Amino acid sequence: MTKAKTVKAVKIVISVILSVLMAISVVCAIVLNQVDYFIDNYDTVPARIIDSDYCDTVYREIYSELNNQMSMIVIKPDDLTDTLTRQEIAKESETAMKTMLSTVFASQAVEWEYRSDALNDKVSELLQAYADEHNIEYEPGSDTSVYDLICTTITGCMKVIPDAYALKLASVAAKAERIAGYWYLFVILYIVLAAVILIMGRKTVKNAFYNIALPSYIGAFIVFAASAILYGKKYLEETVLSNPIMQLFIQRTYDMFLYDIRNISLIVTLNFVVLSVIAVVIVSIKNKNKEQELST
Numbered sequence: 001m002t003k004a005k006t007v008k009a010v011k012i013v014i015s016v017i018l019s020v021l022m023a024i025s026v027v028c029a030i031v032l033n034q035v036d037y038f039i040d041n042y043d044t045v046p047a048r049i050i051d052s053d054y055c056d057t058v059y060r061e062i063y064s065e066l067n068n069q070m071s072m073i074v075i076k077p078d079d080l081t082d083t084l085t086r087q088e089i090a091k092e093s094e095t096a097m098k099t100m101l102s103t104v105f106a107s108q109a110v111e112w113e114y115r116s117d118a119l120n121d122k123v124s125e126l127l128q129a130y131a132d133e134h135n136i137e138y139e140p141g142s143d144t145s146v147y148d149l150i151c152t153t154i155t156g157c158m159k160v161i162p163d164a165y166a167l168k169l170a171s172v173a174a175k176a177e178r179i180a181g182y183w184y185l186f187v188i189l190y191i192v193l194a195a196v197i198l199i200m201g202r203k204t205v206k207n208a209f210y211n212i213a214l215p216s217y218i219g220a221f222i223v224f225a226a227s228a229i230l231y232g233k234k235y236l237e238e239t240v241l242s243n244p245i246m247q248l249f250i251q252r253t254y255d256m257f258l259y260d261i262r263n264i265s266l267i268v269t270l271n272f273v274v275l276s277v278i279a280v281v282i283v284s285i286k287n288k289n290k291e292q293e294l295s296t
Contacts, residue, residue: 019215026219032183046097096158227262
């Protein structure tokens, strides 16, 4: 093999390695950037997750838990339906979820418990009616154990993830945030690799642009395809998570993240398309100028 062929083969191998690294840097930059964005904007999650279906799930779970907790008590869950409305569930679920997320992603352990004056009045009214019916002496507000039991049960359902587990997740989230915060390093790596490819292919600019564009498209497409394929997959249906509210929360958060990362990868791809068009125009103008110089 001649020296020229050897040099050419080495350049091809280096170009391939650089192209693979570029594709990897695109994937890492997109994914880590989205993780960093998600953690920084965790307070927007409840508004995107809580809807009528979510409220129905919370309501059914609360009803089931109250039915179990109050099987030996005169008050039944059906007696509270006019007090615990879907609007109330949506509002309180958002507060509970924000509290839980702030514990996980901001390490701010905030105590929250469901309390309602309307519910307290309703419980007192029902206990008073039962006491009057059975000639039992009862002073409204003298015993809050039933009301406290109901509030504790509702609180447990709305919190989604127990406080103890949320605190454990906080350390994991902190590590993830530190790692994701370095997403910009992969952008810098991408720029450096692109510059190296351009320098190596300065004599054949067209091929250099091709070696930059192809791995860029491949990297963005890998993220787009993976997020599109994984979106909506019901991974939690057969898991040990028996709490339907926790299942729904995790599934929707997972889908929300994939939806956002799919859109980001699409935007990145469109940006690469624009840059490719600009590069083609530049190369075409350069070639045209060369032809004009040769013809004169």
